[in-house]
Amino acid sequence: MHMPLEDTLGLNLLAANQHQAEHNRDHFDTWNLLCLNVMSSPGAGKTSLLERSLTALAGEFAMAVLEGDMTTQLDAQRLEAVGVPVVPITTGRACHLDAAMVSGGLRLLAERLDPASLDLLWVENVGNLVCPAEFEVGEHRKVALLSVTEGDDKPLKYPVMFREADCVLITKVDLLPHLPVEVERIEAHVRQVNPHCAVIRVSATTGEGLAAWHGWLREQRAALAALPLAAPLVGVA
Amino acid sequence: MHEVDMTKCLLLSMNDWKRQHAPRQPRVSTVHLQVGAFTCVEPDQLVFTWEAAVQGSWLAGARLAIEPVPLVGRCVLCASTYAPLQEQAYRSPCCDHPMEEIVSGRELRIRSVEYALDDPPAIATPSTPACAPCA
Numbered sequence: 001m002h003m004p005l006e007d008t009l010g011l012n013l014l015a016a017n018q019h020q021a022e023h024n025r026d027h028f029d030t031w032n033l034l035c036l037n038v039m040s041s042p043g044a045g046k047t048s049l050l051e052r053s054l055t056a057l058a059g060e061f062a063m064a065v066l067e068g069d070m071t072t073q074l075d076a077q078r079l080e081a082v083g084v085p086v087v088p089i090t091t092g093r094a095c096h097l098d099a100a101m102v103s104g105g106l107r108l109l110a111e112r113l114d115p116a117s118l119d120l121l122w123v124e125n126v127g128n129l130v131c132p133a134e135f136e137v138g139e140h141r142k143v144a145l146l147s148v149t150e151g152d153d154k155p156l157k158y159p160v161m162f163r164e165a166d167c168v169l170i171t172k173v174d175l176l177p178h179l180p181v182e183v184e185r186i187e188a189h190v191r192q193v194n195p196h197c198a199v200i201r202v203s204a205t206t207g208e209g210l211a212a213w214h215g216w217l218r219e220q221r222a223a224l225a226a227l228p229l230a231a232p233l234v235g236v237a
Numbered sequence: 238m239h240e241v242d243m244t245k246c247l248l249l250s251m252n253d254w255k256r257q258h259a260p261r262q263p264r265v266s267t268v269h270l271q272v273g274a275f276t277c278v279e280p281d282q283l284v285f286t287w288e289a290a291v292q293g294s295w296l297a298g299a300r301l302a303i304e305p306v307p308l309v310g311r312c313v314l315c316a317s318t319y320a321p322l323q324e325q326a327y328r329s330p331c332c333d334h335p336m337e338e339i340v341s342g343r344e345l346r347i348r349s350v351e352y353a354l355d356d357p358p359a360i361a362t363p364s365t366p367a368c369a370p371c372a
């Protein structure tokens with residue numbers, strides 16, 4: 001005789017990571033700092049864009065970087081010179097950062113400075129458009145980069161990442177005249193999976209779009225500052 | 238590769254649950270999941286990596302049963318539901334509107350655990366293929 005005995009859980013498969021992510025976010029909220037999770041495929045230009053933005057914003061915001069992409073490591077020395085500490089995160093062979101790794105990075109960061117003195121914390125995720133979309137690290141906002149060299153179907157092939165993003169940066173737009181790709185088509189594909197996120201065309205080479213992108217950052221920073229100990233902001237659906 | 242991390246995280250989530258809610262019976266026969274089609278999780282890969290991940294843990298020998306959940310969107314203009322052609326287009330066929338609202342497909346849920354009522358067999362017979370309906 002078989003009488004199945006069951007317990008209902010209704011728990012998220014990644015609940016263990018989410019708990020740690022919420023714990024990280026509680027810290028960020030207490031320190032009143034805005035945490036950004038920056039994601040892209042390898043070679044989408046995360047590093048060059050981050051260098052431009054960090055240099056441009058260093059006089060305005062106190063910032064730090066948790067560097068999870070060992071293959072495109074930021075020029076730490078140059079950034080330290082403009083006052084932006086860069087802390088490498090040990091990922092092992094993982095293809096994404098998880099909340100525990102970021103927690104470890106925070107411990108290292110706290111040995112060097114008081115995190116409460118920061119306005120912005122950048123988490124540069126591993127170059128990958130798949131699992132970083134599902135593993136929260138405690139960020140307030142997700143930023144996904146998509147290079148025009150990647151073609152226009154990436155948002156349809158990796159829709160979860162672009163669905164979850166709060167801001168999509170179309171990078172390397174200075175290369176558009178040399179490519180058989182229409183930036184409008186890329187944007188339209190992003191819009192299919194995420195009709196309301198910010199979509200900004202940028203070039204780290206020419207500086208195009210950086211003002212709009214930094215404007216978006218300032219808005220997010222101001223929104224967080226206006227809501228101290230804000231409730232965690234979760235992505236759409 | 239990334240399914241291994243997913244499976245590890247699933248096991249950690251199960252461990253957390255076990256700590257908080259003492260299971261009614263020690264031996265779990267089946268862990269039931271719901272996995273949406275609009276996630277980064279491949280059900281087959283999850284099952285494939287499960288057995289190795291739970292070896293030596295309290296879930297050793299438990300089966301992973303995955304109920305796939307299709308992606309369904311709801312058109313915000315006319316309220317009809319539709320199944321997008323994944324990887325090709327995420328628009329409503331009725332009004333050609335972007336996939337604004339998702340009804341299902343984002344599930345990554347541990348739905349339930351099923352307990353074994355009988356004692357585990359004294360001698361393991363790994364050469365015999367497991368009979369799915371009896372497991």
Ligand SMILES: [Zn+2]
Nearest residue numbers: 312315331332
């Ligand atoms: Zn419609």
